[in-house]
Amino acid sequence: MNNTTRMLAVFLASLVLSTTIVSAQSITAALSSELCGIVNNIRAIVGILALALFLIGGVMYAVGHFLPTSLDYRKSLLGWATAMITGGVIGLIVVLLAPFIVGLVTGLGQTAAGSSINLLSC
Numbered sequence: 177m178n179n180t181t182r183m184l185a186v187f188l189a190s191l192v193l194s195t196t197i198v199s200a201q202s203i204t205a206a207l208s209s210e211l212c213g214i215v216n217n218i219r220a221i222v223g224i225l226a227l228a229l230f231l232i233g234g235v236m237y238a239v240g241h242f243l244p245t246s247l248d249y250r251k252s253l254l255g256w257a258t259a260m261i262t263g264g265v266i267g268l269i270v271v272l273l274a275p276f277i278v279g280l281v282t283g284l285g286q287t288a289a290g291s292s293i294n295l296l297s298c
Contacts, residue, residue, distance in 0.1 A: 211278040219271050226267035233260030 233256075240253035 207281075208278070211281065215274045215278050218274050222267045222271050226264040226271070229260045229264035229267065233257045233264065236260065 236253055237257035240250055240257055244250045244253060
C-alpha cells in the first residue's frame with residue numbers, strides 16, 4: 177500500500193469513529209431528554225397521589241380510633257390507613273430518587289460517549 181491509500185484508510189477510520197461518538201452523544205442526549213420528561217411526569221402524578229394518600233390515610237386513621245365499635249373493623253381500618261400512609265411515603269421516595277436514577281443512567285451513557293457524568297440532569 178502506498179502512502180495515499182494509508183492516509184485515506186486512516187481518514188476513513190477516524191471519520192467512522194468520530195461519527196460513532198457523535199451519534200452516541202446525540203442518542204445519549206435524546207435518551208436524557210426523554211427520561212427527564214418521564215421524571216417530570218412521575219413527579220407531577222406521584223406527588224399528587226402521595227398527598228392524596230396522606231390525606232385519606234390520615235382521615236381513616238383518625239376515624240379508626242374513635243368511630244368504629246367493632247374491634248375487627250377498627251383493626252382493618254387502621255391497617256388500610258397505615259398502608260395508605262406507607263404508600264404515600266414510598267411515592268415521595270420515588271419522586272425524590274427519580275432524577276438521580278435518570279442522571280446515573282444518562283451519565284453512564286455519556287461516559288461511554290466520552291463526556292463527564294452529570295447526576296442532576298433533570
